[in-house]
Amino acid sequence: MAKIEKGSWVEIEHIVLQPEERAQNLPEDTKKTPYVMRLSGFLTTDAEIGDEVTVKSLIGREHQGILKTVNPSYNHSFGPTMAELLHIGIDKEEA
């Protein structure tokens, strides 16, 4: 596996609570899942994907978790065009 260098911007994942440790009164579907945290930060040592690592967040705090992603990015978009919206506001009665 490729080595990821110290200082790389990465995302870690950490299981905060196992299903049996979770709050009472949760809906059935939620109760079955672990409570998971993700966080991005700078890797403090060389590591590989899947390693337990420490990262330093943008404000300099350290967090531990499993290394999941290198250079995590935002890919959200406007989504595929919804033709249903295009007709709104161009009909006579509204304009």
Add this chain to the structure above:
Amino acid sequence: MSARDNSYSAVMARSNEIMKASVGMDYDDYISSPIAFDYERMMRDTGYSHEEIVKIQAETKVGNTPLFELRRLTEAVRKISEPGKGARILLKDEAANASGSFKARRAALSVFEAAKKGFKGVVAATSGNYGAAVASQANQRGLKCIVIQEVYDSRGVGQPEIIEKGRKCEAYGAEVIKLTVGPELFYIHLLTLEQTGFFNASLYTPFGIRGVETLGTEIVEQVRARYGQDPDAVIITQAGGGNLTGTARGILAAGAHDTRIVACSVDLSGLHMASDTDFNKKSFTTGHTGFGVPFATWPDRADVPRNAARSLRYMDEYQLVTQGEVFYVTELLTKLEGIERGPAGNTSLTAAVAMARQMDRDQIVVVQETEYTGAGKHHNSQLSFARENGIKVYVGDPAENVPGKTIVLPERLEQVRGKAQDMDSLRHSYLRNAAKRHPVEAWTDEDIAFLAADIKSTPDWVRASLPQGE
């Protein structure tokens, strides 16, 4: 040095002491019974005058936002109204605040207070625009910022709107803790406050609410200056209740006692807010009934011992709109008024359209906020995400909207109708919630006076409406 027990139960048990240290105020000073507390004194003790708040906000690019008359939308409403009907619709463009929403008002005073008290950083637990607002304000006061967000379902899928809000927080240099669905967010919040010693920039402290008062005051001043009258109704999107509480307090402080205070939420009844599978079946992440109704009917479910946001105290009406109606009106705002704004901020615009039709032409209805828009925070993103998650999206009769199953975009403006909630049933629900916390038999005259004020009613009404068998 012995390590503290950071298990779920141990941290939750330390909740009160963590809160006290992180808000810098002792709620016990105001609490006189499990129900009653001195709300007005708590608000006064923030120690800021209206003028000081205006000045603090102006320093960090907050406030004095434009008030636009929506001329073409008003015309469109008049065309479908009875003769003489169709109130003038005005829009307060809160997207003009630093970070792009009214939440900057709420963050400005909290962050100023945190800096004044010597805290090194601030923590906000929110998946809403508030995170970016706090991060933006923290930058301007030289403080560090941590935002704790509920982002993902158990598949690791997040709604585009929340992803965008996380991006914005990170863009401002905040540490963003991204969590899966569940109320345990409060546990992480407490743990983070304890580990960092940072200020709890809760949405629900007196500072957060007093910061919104300037919005109400500005609206009244701007309407008076331009139209020589007070607004007849101000429509306010309702989630946790702070938006309504702060705005209404500002309106009253400006002396506009006859202005009707109207709450509005997107109707998401039937969806469970803590359900992993329902999480991505809603297209609105805030401003909906999943927060709006529980917080109206019991404000003290917040992350502080007593909530400064007490919406029923000020509310005259509560309108519900469907997701499809809001998306339709968002598109109409773009096409008719030539401005693009985020859908959640247009919840109140949707109710305003429905209400303006019933109001006289010489009346004025004010839509009290807008929010920024962009990738993710856009009705096209939200609708396409809904379709990907199995929601049926089509054009038709909005009465067919079923939260979590269908989103129906109206065919015509006249189908945008909204739906009024019965205020007395909300008040009854509040009293039932109060009875769960403190038995009715133990309610004192002071408790009853507090409850009456808190639901905008009278002690006699409360006495005649005591919950039975709780």
